[in-house]
Amino acid sequence: MKHTFTLLMLVVFTLTQAQQKHTVYFDFDIDEANNSSVTRLDDWMTQNKNAIVEKVYGYADSKGNNDYNILLSQRRADDVLNRLKAYGIAVNNNVEVKAFGEDFEQDENQAKNRKVEIYYTLTEQARPEPKPDKPEFTKKVEEAKVGDKLRLPKLYFYNNSDIVVPGSKPTLSELLVIMRNNPKLKIDIQGHICCQTVETGDISAKRAKAVYNFLVRNGIDSKRLSYQGFKSSRPVYPLPEKNEDERDANRRVEIEIIEN
Template sequence: MKLKIVVLFFLVSLKSLGQKQVEVFFDFNKDFPNPTSILTLNEWIAKNKEIEITKLLGFCDSIDTKNYNKHLAERRIESVRELLEKSGLKFSKNLDKIAYGKDFKQSKVQAENRRVTIFYSEIAPKIVESEFTRQMRNSKVGETVKLPNIYFFNNSARIVPKSETSLYDLLCAMQENPKLKIEIQGHICCQMVNDVANISTARARAIYNYLLRNKIDRKRMKFVGYGVLRPIHKIPEQNQAEEDENRRVEILIVEK
């Protein structure tokens, strides 16, 4: 019977039992993936760096003996494992490697049987704690923590959108510690007289309102504006850096 050799040059991505899988195909009697599968595998690896390989299954077509095909499947598994290892992917400590050879339900298309199936799980991204979050967690009652990267439009209490990350960090700190009570303190710069327009209070209130909109109990927080009464640097400031440090919002820890 004349065999029709169909060469598969692709990977198939599926979901199985909570895990994902890809399949790498081989040419007849070869233990290294065919060239086009290698290219596609490299593209897949480039898009899936944050994964953990959990299982490698090796398969062969029905040609040749059971023993020969089992050893061929083992070599195919090893060649794929080496490719994945060289690419820097992570492996489970309990990595399963099973060589089925030809001992499985075969496809009528022999080329579909010559494969290694890679099972993997996505690794949850590592959360990097911000310096502000660390300071809020370690601070004691009576200490103040500067809320970083908070920007307002000129002479107003409107918060610039790029401040969202810092606001969210403050919100998370309040959510993670239900006993935490704070005072939001607003400060301005550059004026020899106190805050005539009361901008520092309005800015502190804007942050208070953000927390309130996100369901933080008003009993856990209050706000106050100090204008230029508590500068870090003497006014008038000598440079832009001093102005930036005087123009700030601080969080006073009232209760933990």
């Protein structure tokens, strides 16, 4: 009995020790990791391809009220989780995602409180073959030829705005990973609108620029990127569209392969 108890405690201790942590930091009131942390996260993902993510905890500093900070912490956790998934890091099916407002031990240095902590374990061997399939859009980009145009899937903006809805951030993260993994790739980002022959507010160009800014902000050389808006001059379906599917197809952002 004593031997069994000792063995059990050794197993528990080993499992506890096996769980490790990586921290990602954010700038004040921003829900996307800052550039230096993105670089470190990329290095970590490259060196830990056999990691399995068990927990993702988001935090904020003590500025603002608790409810706001919980929402901000949740968006930060989602940002990191999306980056991990886009890169292909394994995430436990029961991954624990938590957002903390002010209910944690705050560091005196507020910058250290604006963070996401990734708790993970490492398998003894790399994940077995076959490797997980690449996302469909990633495969399309890697197979594309110069001059090909590809629509960014599931990229949506708030109405008459260049602000990306939170649910579309995985698309931007996937494009970011594609650009990082294919350093010779150059693209032109092209915005289009639906429903109206006369554009107000230059929305198509602003939406293309929003994608451009996201990539540059996360370390992609601007020399590899360009952007432009085509208004409603290149619809997939003739105006006026017959239904929401046709409108959805017309209001899009595409990338054109300039060099690969």
